[in-house]
Amino acid sequence: MKSGSNLERILESGQFSVxxxxxxxxxxxxxxxQRKGELLKFCCDALNVTDNQTAIVRMSSLSGCVxxxxxxxxxxxxxxVRDRNRxxxxxxxxxxxALGIRNVLCLSGDHQKFGNHPTAKGVYDxxxxxxxxxxxxxxxxxxxxxGEEILGDVPFFIGAAANPFADPFEFRVxxxxxxxxxxxxFIQTQGIFxxxxxxxxxxxxxxxxxxxKTHILAGVIPVKSVGMARYMRNNVSGLSVPLEIVDRMADAxxxxxxxxxxxxxxxxxxxxxxxVHGVHIMAVAWEDIVPRIxxxxxxxxxxxx
Amino acid sequence: xxxxxxxxxxxxxxxxxGYNPLLxxxxxxxxxxxxxxxxRQVAELASAIRVARKTTEQKGEVLEDAVARQCxxxxxxxxxxxxxxxxxxxxxxCGAGVQLLAERFQDKVILPGCNTTFLGVTEELGVWxxxxxxxxxxILDKTAGLCxxxxxxxQLLNGPCGGSMxxxxxxxxxxxxxxxxxxxxxxxxxxxxxxEEIFPVKDWSPAGHGGPRKMVRxxxxx
Numbered sequence: 338m339k340s341g342s343n344l345e346r347i348l349e350s351g352q353f354s355v356x357x358x359x360x361x362x363x364x365x366x367x368x369x370x371q372r373k374g375e376l377l378k379f380c381c382d383a384l385n386v387t388d389n390q391t392a393i394v395r396m397s398s399l400s401g402c403v404x405x406x407x408x409x410x411x412x413x414x415x416x417x418v419r420d421r422n423r424x425x426x427x428x429x430x431x432x433x434x435a436l437g438i439r440n441v442l443c444l445s446g447d448h449q450k451f452g453n454h455p456t457a458k459g460v461y462d463x464x465x466x467x468x469x470x471x472x473x474x475x476x477x478x479x480x481x482x483x484g485e486e487i488l489g490d491v492p493f494f495i496g497a498a499a500n501p502f503a504d505p506f507e508f509r510v511x512x513x514x515x516x517x518x519x520x521x522x523f524i525q526t527q528g529i530f531x532x533x534x535x536x537x538x539x540x541x542x543x544x545x546x547x548x549x550k551t552h553i554l555a556g557v558i559p560v561k562s563v564g565m566a567r568y569m570r571n572n573v574s575g576l577s578v579p580l581e582i583v584d585r586m587a588d589a590x591x592x593x594x595x596x597x598x599x600x601x602x603x604x605x606x607x608x609x610x611x612x613v614h615g616v617h618i619m620a621v622a623w624e625d626i627v628p629r630i631x632x633x634x635x636x637x638x639x640x641x642x
Numbered sequence: 643x644x645x646x647x648x649x650x651x652x653x654x655x656x657x658x659x660g661y662n663p664l665l666x667x668x669x670x671x672x673x674x675x676x677x678x679x680x681x682r683q684v685a686e687l688a689s690a691i692r693v694a695r696k697t698t699e700q701k702g703e704v705l706e707d708a709v710a711r712q713c714x715x716x717x718x719x720x721x722x723x724x725x726x727x728x729x730x731x732x733x734x735x736c737g738a739g740v741q742l743l744a745e746r747f748q749d750k751v752i753l754p755g756c757n758t759t760f761l762g763v764t765e766e767l768g769v770w771x772x773x774x775x776x777x778x779x780x781i782l783d784k785t786a787g788l789c790x791x792x793x794x795x796x797q798l799l800n801g802p803c804g805g806s807m808x809x810x811x812x813x814x815x816x817x818x819x820x821x822x823x824x825x826x827x828x829x830x831x832x833x834x835x836x837x838e839e840i841f842p843v844k845d846w847s848p849a850g851h852g853g854p855r856k857m858v859r860x861x862x863x864x
């Protein structure tokens with residue numbers, strides 16, 4: 338075991354994992370994270386704590402992880418290279434290790450332009466792939482980026498993101514291979530609506546044998562309304578929402594029910610895709626629906642390994 | 643070239659208020675190429691200041707001049723007498739020019755009339771775009787001659803990020819994703835495999851993060 342995390346144990350035992358998100362608040366109350374933790378505790382194997390998601394300032398992901406851990410919920414520490422240089426990234430990794438965090442997701446981060454401090458200076462000292470490699474070296478060789486020795490263990494299960502829907506499509510699998518070579522133990526993908534494209538991408542992933550070197554957790558986003566579907570289709574770079582999904586939401590008498598139905602259908606199809614080892618449910622501002630989705634997707638109870 | 647754009651006139655008017663005489667000083671190299679600080683822009687800006695002074699009933703003479711390069715002492719020193727007779731100099735060169743004036747004319751007020759924008763190229767008349775970040779360690783041999791330091795919004799060395807769509811950057815549909823361009827070019831050159839290797843962490847110290855930069859060529863020093 339690289340980290341001994343619950344997520345690693347479940348994936349290494351060959352079982353289908355379920356992860357979701359617990360986004361921290363724009364404020365200092367611990368209750369927001371605690372409520373999400375209690376809600377999702379029994380239906381997920383680990384919860385991602387987002388890191389100033391969409392470049393909007395929120396409580397730090399590391400603090401959110403500690404709050405979850407106190408409840409007995411396993412966190413995945415999301416970290417973006419937008420806000421931290423190599424010194425800060427490494428010191429936060431050490432701190433997270435000391436606090437018992439065992440999963441980390443290494444990301445570039447949405448550009449600061451999208452957030453609530455659009456005039457901020459972006460850091461981008463190293464990129465997400467270099468970050469993955471750095472954490473792997475810290476874990477496996479007990480070495481900092483500069484080669485100096487680290488005292489103590491840095492046991493992390495290292496995650497990365499992959500977006501099969503961004504361009505150029507043919508290069509996406511090469512970039513995934515780079516992340517896997519850099520040390521990504523698991524991958525959480527962008528939310529999947531365009532199943533045909535995802536299936537095509539997964540075939541390319543299998544052709545390179547990457548599905549045997551990393552655990553691919555397919556991202557799903559439950560859609561609450563036709564407005565949300567439209568917004569994601571038209572405004573979110575890197576998301577591919579087919580018109581059919583928008584039409585289904587528009588025609589539905591009960592859009593929320595339709596959203597759940599679409600999500601469940603997606604999960605059902607994902608289970609059959611060779612190389613997909615789990616789902617990652619990103620229910621932005623709709624966490625309450627996650628337990629029902631996991632239940633109705635036939636993924637309860639969660640395994641104890 | 644170094645590209646520049648003139649500051650808004652109100653800002654210039656406010657910062658030059660009360661100086662008599664004021665010398666508007668252009669630069670015939672990059673500033674002229676940017677249509678921001680050449681001889682012609684000197685004349686236009688000086689007359690605009692005169693008109694503004696006249697309409698607001700302010701006194702004050704406005705003089706004009708330009709030098710070949712405000713970034714070289716030998717050219718700057720040529721106008722020492724003229725500067726000596728003025729209250730202040732409004733330099734419409736890049737930041738380097740403004741600072742060399744401040745250095746050569748220690749007792750004069752030196753004001754910037756331009757914003758220095760970037761190192762770039764002229765795409766067409768009136769359109770310039772950034773090409774070089776002056777990072778001090780060129781990697782263009784590894785990126786098909788297209789620079790991700792200057793042209794990727796996240797300065798990724800292992801791009802493109804998940805926000806690249808239809809050849810455009812996530813920050814704007816007006817901005818090309820340079821990684822798409824790099825991939826297209828390497829595909830044409832049949833060299834795409836170059837990108838399979840992980841690009842190592844960059845040394846940013848020659849990029850200015852090692853403190854202010856200086857270059858010394860012993861062979862040229864007298």
